[in-house]
Amino acid sequence: MKEGQIRIPSGCAISGLIDKSGKRMSGEAVLRSISVMHDRSNGLGGGFAAYGIYPEYKDFYALHIFYDNSASKKSCEEFLEQHFDIINLSKIPTRKIKVITEEPLIWRYFVTPLPTKLGGSQLDEREFVAKCVFRVNTRIDGAYIFSSGKNMGVFKAVGYPEDIGRFYRLEEYEGYCFTAHGRYPTNTPGWWGGAHPFALLDYSVVHNGEISSYDANRRTIEMYGYKCTLQTDTEVITYIVDYLHRKKGLTFSETAAVIAAPFWQTIERMTPEKRETHEYLRNVFSAQLFTGPFSILVGFEGGLMALNDRLKLRSMVVGEKGDLVYIASEEAAIRIIEPNLSRVWSPMGGEPVIVRLNGDEV
């Protein structure tokens, strides 16, 4: 049984860290962090998103693709060649791990849209790439693009996250920001594409929770051209973040004020100007509100946002030390990699923690 055929809620563990100075570190730290929360996952999925890992190809979209077989690879590559200039392609390096089995073909392509195709489409470059990703994932049987951003990549599989990290040789990558996910689905999917993080362009989401607003959100976002093929919360969260931030031009804090909106009783206590903005956002984007428990980490180019649901029904802790900011479902997962934190706190429900590289605009 595959994701998308049934709806699978899941509990989870999440962890992430970012170096605000932009200094790159190995994937080892996030791997150690997520492994502490072994009991929060059940071996049915995990993964990582890493930012800043492809500096030599930073101007190209890095497509990570699962193929069921060589036929699906062939038809997908045909499609890619028609739409993109492929600068480089290779298998994603992995090492054999006993407990990681039934692996698909896992390939990586660095691409840039063909100028003629892009011009003909009358779309901006990112929209063009997003449309191509949807096209492959919905139309080409057995091919699934699970990562499509620049200078970032998603690595995921079915298994425990610490095994998955070893499988993908995560310690060999260096990036300024990593997020990780260990999954506890309440069902038994056996498909790698269904693991998390879920990503579109440079947005990646790891999520712990179960949003009760799921179908309201899904039906809304599908109206704007997104296709929710996996029936998972993380997928719909990613699309809504993409829609609000990229397509509607909201800032990340405005995006947070939509998806984990302050209660009316809080809004009524705000200054008139702030109140008007929040009322506006809640009116216009009422269908993009998430209810039910969640803690999410949204990775993006140059930063990371951590956010809890409006009631804080999931644990999430933030720690700081120098330029490094750590976020995890449990404090222990932070302490294992940095015992001497200068500050530790639990953000309030609906209060986003937005971390950006120094010098980037807030």
Added chain:
Amino acid sequence: MAVNFLYPDYEVSRNDDRCIACRVCERQCANEVHEFLADTNKMVSDDAKCVNCHRCVALCPTRALKIVKNNNTYKENANWSAKTMNELYRQASSGGVLLSSMGNPENYPVYFDKILLNASQVTNPSIDPLREPMETRVFLGAKPQNIERDEAGRIVNNLPPHLTLSMPMMFSAMSYGSISYNAHESLARAAEELGILYNTGEGGLHEDFYCYGKNTIVQVASGRFGVHPDYLNSGAAIEIKIGQGAKPGIGGHLPGEKIVGDISRTRMIPEGSDAISPAPHHDIYSIEDLRQLVFSLKEATNYQKPIIVKIAAVHNVAAIASGIARSGADIIAIDGFRGGTGAAPTRIRDHVGVPIELALAGVDKRLRDEGIRDNVSIVAGGSIRSSADIVKAIALGADCVYIATAALIALGCHLCRSCHTGKCNWGIATQVPDLVKRLNPEIGYKRLVNLLTAWQHEIKEMIGGMGINSIESLKGNRLMLRGVGLSEKELEILGIKYAGE
């Protein structure tokens, strides 16, 4: 002629041991059922005049009265029922169209009763409305296409005119004339206290009620009764009534006997003249004409008020709604075939139109498929009986519901379905001053406030159980619904799964 005799459907049963001949029943019955016989010091009653409104039953101080179904019967026949035969006798004697009131009473499927709601267990906590905020506020109106910002980067408020409701319910259109002054006052005051809206219907707005303007929807129907610039500008929104669920395809009809005094003045028609609304609007013969009326009304009100277009749920409702969503209208109200009426031809009421559940599901899906759901809000009406119906309607895709029959029941209506006679013993659907007086608006409005407050509590409990703490997250959330006793096709149209799936 003997063949014209129709045995009464109901019998007034009086317990003579209890009856004290106080004559309350006699005074309370506008249909003159009860009579005091002085020589025997006894009350008698004429069942044939009884409409089964329960006024006498409710006011009898010794509980001596009850109304029971008559067991007089024709020879049983599954095809020719007694009801069918009696209607036939009546038409053979009168040559007229059969008239009825209130909603379709026939045994069609009630889809709300075949839909069950979800609740959280383990993976997702249910939320307790007594301990956590639980939001029921909704906005009705179009959403802006783009975010605009000023030079400082602040978001500019470019919202089109919209309505803000404290809960997703409004009182639907009932005209002054079809119902009494006191009934209107009860609705208006309740709407104000609850932070919602009531609807004038097509009879204009009595000048005493202009003060409730921000809680008022003013209606423009095909007869244009009572429509003038002050009227249009007095409410918070304007509703163009194209059709009504109880009588799709025909206009309203208020008999001349009800056009008296203030009603004549409010409708701007002579006393005693029948107020017969044309079947169509004679300036709307097509969808592009609707657009012109929408914009005429917007011009007349300086683009300050949202425009509602109300249609009856008919077979092609999704396509019609799609046209309306592109007409400049801000809100579509859909009225299902079980919706009430003050008077309608029986055959039309009982045989024309489709259930609101199916119409609503179809419209919501079509507007989403076409990417125009943000152009309009959807208000669903046509027999919303409880808070559970509301939760189901919103999960199917409604932004809000219209309530009318339930509100009248709260005011005392016992669904005797005789509104068209104008002799409502409960003071609701009548203009007879002595009868109107029986409905005290001071009590009436409080009962309406009670009812909707109770429903709001129940909605909070139900959505809290689903792990939802804002009604917005229920809208169109069809995964919260499951069907029982429905066919594949019905599930497909409703867009829901079968229980157990």
